[in-house]
Amino acid sequence: MQDTSTVPPISNAKIANTPEEQEDIRRRTKKVLRRFNKKRENLVPILQQVQDELGYLPREAQIEVAEYLKIPEVDVYGVVTFYNQFRLKPPGKHSVRVCLGTACHMKGGYILLDAWKRRLKIDRGETTTDREFDLDTVACVGCCAMAPVNVIDKKAEGRISPTRVDGILLAYKMEKEKKDKESK
C-alpha cells in the first residue's frame, strides 16, 4: 500500500502539492486520526474532521485514513466521491454556496449561479486560480422562506439578486485591498 506510483492521481487539483505540503497534510491528518477508534464506521466522521482541518481531502490524506482503518484506499475514495460534502480540490479563502432548493430555484437561484460563474470565471465545484473564492451549489439549506439564498462563508444571506452578487464581491475586494495596504 506504500507504493502509490501506480495509482492514478485522485485529486485533480490544478496546483500540485509540494513535498513539504504533502508532509504537512500527512501530519495534520494523523493529528485528527488520533481522536478516533480504528473502526470502519468512523470513516465518515473522520473524513468530515479531516476536511474541517485541511479544507479538502487531498490524496495524501485519504491514504493516511485508509492505512489507519486498515481498509483499501479505494474504499476511502469511494466514500469521498459518493458524498457531496467532500471536496477533492483545495478551497478558496471564501466559500460561496448557491442554494438550488426548489424555492430558491423558482425564485431565480440559477440566475445567481450564472452571476457568480460570470464574475468569478469558474464553474461550480471549482476554485479561482488566486484561491480567493470557491463556488458550489447546495441542495437546500432549509431557509426556503428567504429564497433565493446564498451561503457565503457559512453565513446564509437571503433574498439575493445579481446586483447583490456584485456588491458582495466589491465588499470583499475592498476589504482585501485595505488589508493589503495595512500589511504594507
Next chain:
Amino acid sequence: MTVIASQDITSTFQNIKERALSRWQELWDGNKPVIMVSAATCGRSAGALEVLQTIKEELGKDQDGVRVIEVGCMGHCYAEPLVIIKKPGNPTVAYGYITPEKVKRLIQDYIRGGDISPEFALGALEENELLPSLYDLPRFKHEKYILLENIGRIDPEDIQHYIAKGGYEALAKALQMQPEDIIDEIRRSGLRGRGGAGFSTAQKWEVCRSSPGKTKYLICNADEGDPGAFMDRAILESDPHSVIEGMVIAAYTVGAQHGYIYVRAEYPLAVHRVEIALRQAQSLGLLGKNILGTSFSFDIKLFQGSGAFVCGEETALIASLEGKPGLPHHRPPFPAIKGLHGKPTVINNVKTLAYVPRIVRNGADWFSSIGTEKSKGTAVFALAGKVVNTGLTEVPMGTTLRQIIFDVGGGIPKGKRFKAVQIGGPSGGCLPESALDMPIDFDSLKQVGAMMGSGGMVVMDEDDCMVEVARYFLEFTQRESCGKCTMCRLGTRQMLAMLEDFTCGRGQMGDLDTLMELAEDVRIGSLCGLGRTSPNPVLTTLRYFRDEYKAHIEEKRCPALMCHDLIAYYILPEKCERSCDACVGTCTVEAISSNKKRIKVIDPAKCVKCGTCMTACPPQYNAVIKLSPPEKVLAAKD
C-alpha cells in the same frame, strides 16, 4: 428488565420538574422584562444575529436586568427577524420584520418607556385589551399545533424550559408502563411515519421488539434532503428535546440500547443545538445509564450526514452509518429485523418521534380524534415559494390545500394567479387548481399522483413554468441517483435529456409518449423510493399541464416566460422614458445602450437574461418585458 418501583421514578422526576418550574417562573413571571429573539437558521439569514447584537449593545453590560434569550423558529418565517417581548404587567407581544433600528426603538420606547409600539407588532400572544391577538388571524382557525407548540417559545439550549412546559413527563410515565402497552397505545393512536411513506409506527416497533437478539438500535432520521422542506430542521433547532424524549421512549419500547440521530451536515445549527440538548438530558439522568434511576440505559450519538439525498432511504442511511457509500439494498429483510450491523433497528423520522411523547402524555384517544379516518393527527408543512406567509404550519390531516395556501399562507403575492403547488419534493408531484379542494392525507395525495413526502410545499404562480419544474426535479434526482439500479441511473438521464430538449426548444411531439413509457419503466425498475418516485414530478405535470409541454414543443414557446433559452428581454420603445437610465446602470453585463433617440435597447447577443433591468425599470414606466419565443423581438422591431 427489572422495573423499579413506580413511586421512585415519579419522585425522581418530580424533583427535576420542580426545579425546572421554579426556573421558568422566575424567568416568565418575574418582575423583569424578557426579550426572545427568533434565531433559527431562517431568522439568522434574515438578520436575527445583528438584531441580537444591537439588543445587547443597547442594553449595556448589566442589561438593566432584562433577560435576552435566543429561541428557535416560530414558523412565521415571512416576518423574520422576529422578536417576542414580555414586560411585566403587559401582554406578551410578537414583533415582526425587525431591524437593528427598530429594535433600538423598541428598547427605548417600550422596555425603558411604556409605549408598547403597536406599529411594529405582529400581534399579542395572549388575549388582552391593548392589542389584537396573533391567534385571531384567520390562519389559526385551521392550524392545530402539536409538534410546533413549543417552537419559538422556549430556549432550545435550556432543558429546563422544555421540562417546565411538560417535557419528559411522558418518559417518566412510559418507564412505568410495559413496552407492550406503549405499543398498544401507539397503535390505537393510529400514528403513521412522517418520513413520507406513512407506515404504521406501532407495527414497525412491534416487529423490532419481537425480533430476536440482545443488541438493538434506534435511529432518528433527520436527513431532511427534500429541497423545499425545512420542518425537521426547525424542530431540531427549536425544540430538540421533544425528539430526544421520543427516542428514549421508543428505545425503551423496542428494547434498544443505542441510538443515533442522523442529521444533515448542511444544518450546522441543528447539529450544535442537538449536541447541547444531548449533554443536558444526560446530566439530568434522562438519557444514558440508568435513566431516571431505572435499570434501563440508552445512549444517543449524533451522526452528520454528508450530503447525499439517497441517505434519507433507510437502508442507504444504515450503509452510511456503517461508513460505506449510501447505497440502498433490497428489502426484506427490513431494518426492523436486520438493520445496522445486522441487528434489529428502528428508523423513525424526526416528526414521528416528536409525536410519541405527546401521545404517551395525552393518550391515544386524544391523538386519534384529530385527522381523518386513516391518517391521524396533524401534518406539518413548510410553505415556500410564491406565497405571502412563508414558513411553517401545522394543520389537522384532512385540511384542504386551499385552506393551507390561501387562509394560512395568505395566498399568492403581487396579485398573481395560483398555478400549481408542489408537494413532497422530488418524489411528489405538482397539483393544479382543481386539486385545491381535496382534503389532504397520506392516501388522497397518492391518488392524485403526489405524496406526502416529508412535507415541503412549494407554491407556484403564473410565472413558473411546469416543464422547467419537472426538469429541475429530474435533474435533482438524476444527480442524486446512487447508480445502483440501471433504470434509475440511465433512465432518469434519458428522461432529463428529453426535458432539457423541451426547455431549449428542441423537443418533438413523439417524445412525450417515449417520456411516459420511460417514466413507467424507471418506476418499476428501481429498488428504492428515490428511483421509484422520481418520475412523479414529470408524470403529474404531464397529466395536469400538457398544454405547456405542447407549447414548448410545437411553438418553441414558454407560456410562463421562464425557460432561459425560449425567452428574450425587450424594452418597449413607446414606454421607455428617455431621461431615465436605470436599466443601463444596473445591467450586470453592459448589454443595454441608448440609441439616437435615447431609447434604451438590449443587445440580445450580450444579454444573459438575469432580469435585473426588469426589476430596475421604475414601475411608472414598466418598459421591460419578456417575449417568447425570442424571435418575437425581431418582429417587434420591424
